[in-house]
Amino acid sequence: MATSKTRQRKLARERYDRQMARRAAATRRKRRIQAGIGSAVALLLIVFGTVWLLGGFDSEPTSEAADTCSWTKQDTTTNTNLKDVGTPPTKDLTTTGTRTMTITTNQGAPITVDLDLASAPCAGASFAYLAGNGFFDNTKCHEITAEGALRCGDPSGTGQGGPTYAFYNENVPSVPTPSPSATPDPAQPAVYPKGTVALIGNPPGSNGSQFLIFFKDYTPTDAPAYPIVGHVNTGIDVVEKIGKIKTVENDAGQKVKPEQDVTIQSLTVGEAPAASPTAATPDATPSATASSTPAATPSQS
Structure with missing residues (x-):
């Protein structure tokens, strides 16, 4: 137990x-x-x-629209003929269709130009911006060139003036087929037909406000240098009449200055066309028919 x-x-x-x-x-x-x-x-x-x-x-x-155009700041200390009105917008610019530019001079009926926004959108935006700021109003067309064009758009009348920004070439014509002789082939279409509106930069490729209106066909013997921005729609007869004005020497000793003043009384640019699905409607580009306050300081590209 x-x-x-x-x-x-x-x-x-x-x-x-x-x-x-x-x-x-x-x-x-x-x-x-x-x-x-x-x-x-x-x-x-x-x-x-x-x-x-x-x-x-x-x-x-972040979804942000890319710049359509770029504006390069110019040095006003070396060129005092430049006029500061700020810079155009860089985004949301129309890149299709045409826009009507109306040039009223002291020489007759208004001249209307179809600005080609598809081929030269930045030139179109620049013209609209400058026109909206009255940049061209009461300025003189200071040359009748040997190429057969009226040169305008320089408020200083020196060939050195313009805004305090510049922009690159658009729509420069291709080099024409060489002719066996030194003269252009008459059977070949002109590189710059009568009525062509083109920019002229100083130096070439640095465009501002100066432009040419051709009153006769012109084909350069070397590479084309003037970017085409549009064509005259109405008033080519007025341009041809101006082209017949006698020329005298300018301050540089060149016989290109019209003996009679050719004054742009006003230059306006109409509203841009409605945007297509691939182009945004410009909401920052000022209308040429309404005043626009210049930017306080120009932007730099």
């Missing part, structure tokens, strides 16, 4: 075994939980890494 001490030891042993069993069970549960957490973390890391590699966490770039 078991003694009291033997029973106590047996009970203590059973109690100890039960405690060890509970601890083992708890340890197994803890390990299962830790294993589950580890697997979940590993899965999350795999998903996170995959999304990251595929660019899922890249921030969306």
